[in-house]
Amino acid sequence: EAGVTQFPSHSVIEKGQTVTLRCDPISGHDNLYWYRRVMGKEIKFLLHFVKESKQDESGMPNNRFLAERTGGTYSTLKVQPAELEDSGVYFCASSQVGRVYEQYFGPGTRLTVT
Amino acid sequence: SQQGEEDPQALSIQEGENATMNCSYKTSINNLQWYRQNSGRGLVHLILIRSNEREKHSGRLRVTLDTSKKSSSLLITASRAADTASYFCATVYSGGYQKVTFGIGTKLQVIP
Numbered sequence: 159e160a161g162v163t164q165f166p167s168h169s170v171i172e173k174g175q176t177v178t179l180r181c182d183p184i185s186g187h188d189n190l191y192w193y194r195r196v197m198g199k200e201i202k203f204l205l206h207f208v209k210e211s212k213q214d215e216s217g218m219p220n221n222r223f224l225a226e227r228t229g230g231t232y233s234t235l236k237v238q239p240a241e242l243e244d245s246g247v248y249f250c251a252s253s254q255v256g257r258v259y260e261q262y263f264g265p266g267t268r269l270t271v272t
Numbered sequence: 273s274q275q276g277e278e279d280p281q282a283l284s285i286q287e288g289e290n291a292t293m294n295c296s297y298k299t300s301i302n303n304l305q306w307y308r309q310n311s312g313r314g315l316v317h318l319i320l321i322r323s324n325e326r327e328k329h330s331g332r333l334r335v336t337l338d339t340s341k342k343s344s345s346l347l348i349t350a351s352r353a354a355d356t357a358s359y360f361c362a363t364v365y366s367g368g369y370q371k372v373t374f375g376i377g378t379k380l381q382v383i384p
Contacts, residue, residue, distance in 0.1 A: 162314075193374070201315075201360060201374035214371065249315060259303050259364045261372060265314035 160184065162264035164250050170270045176238040179267045183232070183252030189213075190233050191253075191261060192225060196246040204248075207233060208255075240271045278361055278378040286383050291348040293378040295361030296341075302364045304337055306346045309377075310357045318346075318359075353384045 163182045171177050183190045192204040204223070205215035209230035218225070222241070227233040237244050247268050251261040279294045295304070306318040321328045321337045321344065328335045334347040348355055358377045365371060 164314075191372075198376075200376040201362075203371055203373065206371070251315075258372065259305065259320065262317070263307075263315035 162250055162252050162262050164248075164264040164267050166267060167265065168268045168270070170272065171240055172272055173242055174239045176236065177240055177269060179235045179237075179248050179250075179269070181233045181235070181250030181252075181264060183250070184262055186254070187252035187262075188230070188255045189253040189258065189261075190227060191251040192233070192235055193249040193251065194246050195249065195266075196243070201249065204235075237269070240269075242271050245269055245271045278359070278375045280378060281376065282379045282381075284381040284383065285351055287351060287353055289351055291351050291355070291380055291382070293346045293359050293361075293380070295344045295346070295375055297344075297361075297363045297373075297375075298342065299365055301339075304335075304344050304364075305362045305372075306333075306335060306344075307360045307362060307374075308357045309360065315360070348380075351380075351382045353382050356380060356382045 165180045169177050188209050190207040193201050194204055195201045203217040205218055205225055206213045207227045210227050224236045247266040249266045250264045253261045285291050301323055303320055303322045305320045307315045308318055309315050319330045319333055319335050321335050332349045337344045358379050360374050360377045362372050362374045
């Protein structure tokens with residue numbers, strides 16, 4: 159069974175540019191989560207989808223971040239315009255319904271904003 | 273807000289030694305998990321311990337949970353160079369909406 163995949167693995171962009179990160183959850187997992195780890199800090203929750211609906215987006219830092227999950231399958235996280243402080247590793251995770259504590263994580267996308 | 277806080281934040285040991293990492297949290301939890309992240313890789317789930325459990329083993333890993341002190345420890349015995357990674361504890365709050373909350377992590381270096 160394929161695990162959670164994320165694309166790209168690494169992205170380097172300039173301040174002010176736009177970047178879109180993609181996450182493909184494990185097939186059949188209705189729950190999809192985005193997390194971010196800024197260098198040296200904790201892994202912070204960004205938001206949670208149940209199918210295509212946003213269950214909780216309390217962790218989204220500001221309106222420069224837009225997450226979508228059209229059709230309830232893969233999800234994208236767009237940062238527009240990117241700022242220096244957006245640099246970090248963005249993780250995606252998925253889980254089955256009712257099993258929030260059993261999340262499977264993807265390898266992460268390392269975003270570097272210069 | 274609830275947050276897992278690992279201690280120490282960095283640990284360097286010789287191969288073969290044991291490594292102990294601690295985690296403290298602030299609110300009642302359903303369970304606590306430990307994850308590992310190798311450099312440049314994703315998070316790997318190591319072990320889950322439920323709030324009604326006190327100790328759990330998995331291979332060279334031993335996790336303890338003290339809910340009265342709101343703390344957990346992860347012991348890696350007979351460490352190997354391949355254990356070099358960052359280790360995170362994560363908690364699931366027991367009230368209301370369930371969300372996984374991570375700590376800042378402990379960076380473990382095992383010197384061959």
